[in-house]
Amino acid sequence: MYLVLDNFGEGLCKHLNGHLVSALKATEVHTLIAGIALPNEASIALHEKLDFVKVGEFEKVGIKFDNF
Template identity: 45%
Template sequence: MTIRTATPADADAITAIYAPIVQHTSISFELEVPTVEQMRGRIAQTLQTLPWLVCEDTQGRVNGYVYASKHRERPAYQWSVDTTAYIREDARGQGIGKQLYGELKRILVGLGYCQAFAGIALPNQASVALHESVGFEALGVYRQVGFKHGQWHDVGWWQCSLQSPAQPAVPLKFDALAHHTDVFQA
């Protein structure tokens, strides 16, 4: 298995992983599957400031992905990120999510981030187990916050403390470090 920085060329594989989740579950609150072109844009935009990683199997197929996004707009939140991870259905249960999160957390610390958050549409025991296995702790639940597939859904929030410097520096942008963190063997 290889974990590497995603590229816009991964949009087809990432969209293929994400599409059935949007279409058939309430795990994602998107109502329409993004096009490959839209996904390509999301990847490129994310990589300007934050990491987006993919895990490839030995045949070069993308098994899963993880990325970070800005937590909130106000400046005092700049040391916090939201995280997202999805694993291809036939690759789940193989530790891919743990490996992706391990590398993501390492990079986030290197960039200067202090807190990571994950919102999980409930119920989703597999995602809860993954996040708790990599150090996220439950914070609370937004009740009936999303409406999809004809019903209301709760979202649980989890937090992972990455580091706690007394005087944090402004986080670095990922594109400035990307050439140093391109490929990681898992």
């Protein structure tokens, strides 16, 4: 999920992702996978609050801010 917000930091992403995770947990979905383009401390913190656990990291698979 990617949002462009004028009022960043008001918890909309946490609210929407929380509902999404809750809805999926009520189904037979076994695993949820999130991909975060680094650096993005806010997204990491959000996913940790939603009980996501880091299990790996892809290195040099894309360019962001003119860097791998």
